[in-house]
Amino acid sequence: xxxxxxxxxxxxxxxxxxxxxxxxxxxxxxxxxxxxxxxxxxxxxxxxxxxxxxxxxxxxxxxxxxxxxxxxxxxxxxxxxxxxxxxxxxxxxxxxxxxxxxxxxxxxxxxxxxxxxxxxxxxxxxxxxxxxxxxxx
Numbered sequence: 001x002x003x004x005x006x007x008x009x010x011x012x013x014x015x016x017x018x019x020x021x022x023x024x025x026x027x028x029x030x031x032x033x034x035x036x037x038x039x040x041x042x043x044x045x046x047x048x049x050x051x052x053x054x055x056x057x058x059x060x061x062x063x064x065x066x067x068x069x070x071x072x073x074x075x076x077x078x079x080x081x082x083x084x085x086x087x088x089x090x091x092x093x094x095x096x097x098x099x100x101x102x103x104x105x106x107x108x109x110x111x112x113x114x115x116x117x118x119x120x121x122x123x124x125x126x127x128x129x130x131x132x133x134x135x136x137x
Contacts, residue, residue: 056072061077
């Protein structure tokens with residue numbers, strides 16, 4: 001009987017610590033409640049998406065050669081010489097070597113997973129292989 005009580009005295013704190021650690025990790029790293037499926041994505045009717053720069057909302061679109069254009073009113077458009085726009089988190093995105101890439105510092109660039117990003121309006125956007133714009137949100 002003493003052995004069982006002794007074993008329980010050793011195992012109980014370990015069990016409590018493990019359970020607490022699992023619960024804390026679940027709170028710190030929650031599982032996303034919504035994953036984007038193909039059914040959620042709709043082809044953009046305008047081909048435009050918003051981005052913020054210096055507190056101003058700009059609307060962006062691509063031309064037929066995947067060149068980037070911007071507008072503050074959706075009527076008058078100008079080519080974006082740098083070819084980059086910012087997502088909701090402030091990462092810079094651009095099209096380079098026929099891929100969508102992003103950077104936090106404008107120096108090191110990496111391909112954007114699934115070519116999707118969150119716009120300044122909280123909606124998700126992505127390009128397909130033909131540079132067609134899709135929206136989820």
